Amino acid sequence: ILFLRHWIATLGVEDTSDWRLALRALWGAVFTVLSFLSTTGFESADWQEARDWSGLGTPGLILLGLSLVGGGVATTAGGVKLLRVYALYLHARRETERLVHPSSVGRATGVGRRIRRQGAYIAWIFFMLFAMSLTFVTALLALAGQGFDAALILAISGLSTTGPLILTASDTPIRLLELSDGAKMIYAMAMVLGRLETLALIALLNPSIWRD
Structure with missing residues (x-):
């Protein structure tokens, strides 16, 4: 989508036939999107050239959304994590099917049913905790x-x-140097909180899980 956005912006420019620029813009878009989706945040040099080529800037909202949902479950990424997003997608797709066919039976395997049910429940809890943390830190x-x-x-x-x-x-x-001391402290605490697995922290502080 980002690549097409830059490509459409150049339709009225004379050098649109230069496929090398188009390929570099495509590579820059792919690299940048995957980088923010993994919460690394590196920006391709070709992506900057694509922005200069089309005269359009990168929509910050798209990059923010990629960072929110990105990250792997086995990494120290602080986003919602892709596996949780996938579990929510499976659950939403199944619920949509049940709206159309209330008596239908799911065809997923045991692992698929577990991800769609328990996985979606845990993912939704984490998503709500992340949203609350985001609201609190923003405030x-x-x-x-x-x-x-x-x-x-x-x-x-x-x-x-x-x-x-x-x-x-x-x-x-x-x-960051221009932020006040209070803002720097809040930002530092947000980075530490992002490194922690919120559900694991709650489980650690829950006495009922200790007894189990």
Whole structure:
């Protein structure tokens, strides 16, 4: 989608026949999207050239969304994690099928049913915890003097452990040196919280699980 956005913007430009620029723009889009989806946040040099080629900037909202849902379950990424998103997708697809055919029987295997049921339940709990954490951190950064856009970008950057978001998600890069001491402390705590697995932390503090 990002590649097509830049390609359509160049339809009125004379050098649209240069396929080398198109291929470099495609590679830049693929690399950048996968980078933010893995919460690494590296931006391809070819992607910057694609932006200069079309004259369009990268929509920061797309990069924020990629960082939110990205990350692998076996990594230290701070996003919702792709496997949880997949579990929610399977559950939503099954519920949609039941709306059309209420008496239908799911055809998934035992592992598939577990992901679709227990996995979706745990994923939804984590998603709600992540949303609450995002709201709380954004509110604290706003109280520390940051505007709404800057506070939201800082909160998502810290909780998803995608540091480069503060430079690429907004038109004006956010400089950490220019933040107040309170905002820096909040951002640091958000990064630590993003590194932790919230469900594991709750389980550690839940006495009922100790007895089990």
